[in-house]
Amino acid sequence: MxxxxxxxxxxxxxxxxxxxxxxxxxxxxxxxxxxxxxxxxxxxxxxxxxxxxxxxxxxxxxxxxxxxxxxxxxxxxxxxxxxxxxxxxxxxxxxxxxxxxxxxxxxxxxxxxxxxxxxxxxxxxxxxxxxxxxxxxxxxxxxxxxLRPRPGRRGFVDRCTSDRITGWAVADNVGSTVVVKMNGKPLPHIFTSVEREDLAASGLPKDAGFMLTPQTEIPSGATIEVEFFDGRPLINSPCRT
Known part of the structure; x- marks a missing residue:
């Protein structure tokens, strides 16, 4: 012993x-x-x-x-x-x-x-x-x-530009915040929920849209990863500016 x-x-x-x-x-x-x-x-x-x-x-x-x-x-x-x-x-x-x-x-x-x-x-x-x-x-x-894995996690990144990232994210039929990384490192940003009629038409929560505004401009060619907090990526992630 x-x-x-x-x-x-x-x-x-x-x-x-x-x-x-x-x-x-x-x-x-x-x-x-x-x-x-x-x-x-x-x-x-x-x-x-x-x-x-x-x-x-x-x-x-x-x-x-x-x-x-x-x-x-x-x-x-x-x-x-x-x-x-x-x-x-x-x-x-x-x-x-x-x-x-x-x-x-x-x-x-x-x-x-x-x-x-x-x-x-x-x-x-x-x-x-x-x-x-x-x-x-x-x-x-x-x-x-x-925090634990949630059923029904679905999300999509619509667009990545130097000054904003847009898309939608749902977990267990509720709009969810997300994690954002640039070239593998956390990207400081402001998360704002967005109401979208197209989501409601697809049976998703109307307010599950999001707009992410980076605190500093994203350089051209950067790789952007958008994920749920448990690490699962949204569809169309990663994207590039």
Missing amino acids: IGIRNPISDGKTEATSPVHQTLRFDSRQDRSRLESGWGRTEGWGTPLSGKTASVLLGFDGKARGDVELLIEAKSQGRESDVLTISYNGAELGRWHVADSATYIRRRFVIPKDRVNQDTVGHLTFESQQSAQNPSNFGLVSLELRD
Whole structure:
């Protein structure tokens, strides 16, 4: 038995906690999680009342990996809006909320290194509307889970240019964010969801389209890879500018 180490006492082993929580905001059950910027909770959910609002999240320990965030919301039929979704200051993506009164869902991913900076997190929603023109966004629920392969992952890259990448991505019948690499390295970018009638006509979520805007211009001839967070590439990826 000499030389065999007990894995429990191995200092290199880091304890992690599973992420599995659901928060609902259509009753007072999780109302205490809502920070500033929210209106009165109603039977369907809680409306955004300010330009910026946030939700307090907590984790039992360090996450095993990236964390999947599913947001269910309601568009209240007012003027369309674009919400910037951030976690502890890191932008996860921008969600276009149309002016039609309907329930909507979208999937984002919180990177592991961002989750593990602290066991307390602030999920922030920032509206592009002015304070005098309230957002049409209302929060219904949040689901947070350890990232895992999703059924029905489908996506397509329509176009790659020096200043934008467009396409669509769906996982489990919900529009999804994606990972972008340039010549094998992460490409800093802004993700914005896009509504597309052609997707709805094909039986896909209408808002599953995306536009990726690189923070710096992509050089000519660069190889662009667009993937789901589990590494599965979208059709027509890689593409070249």
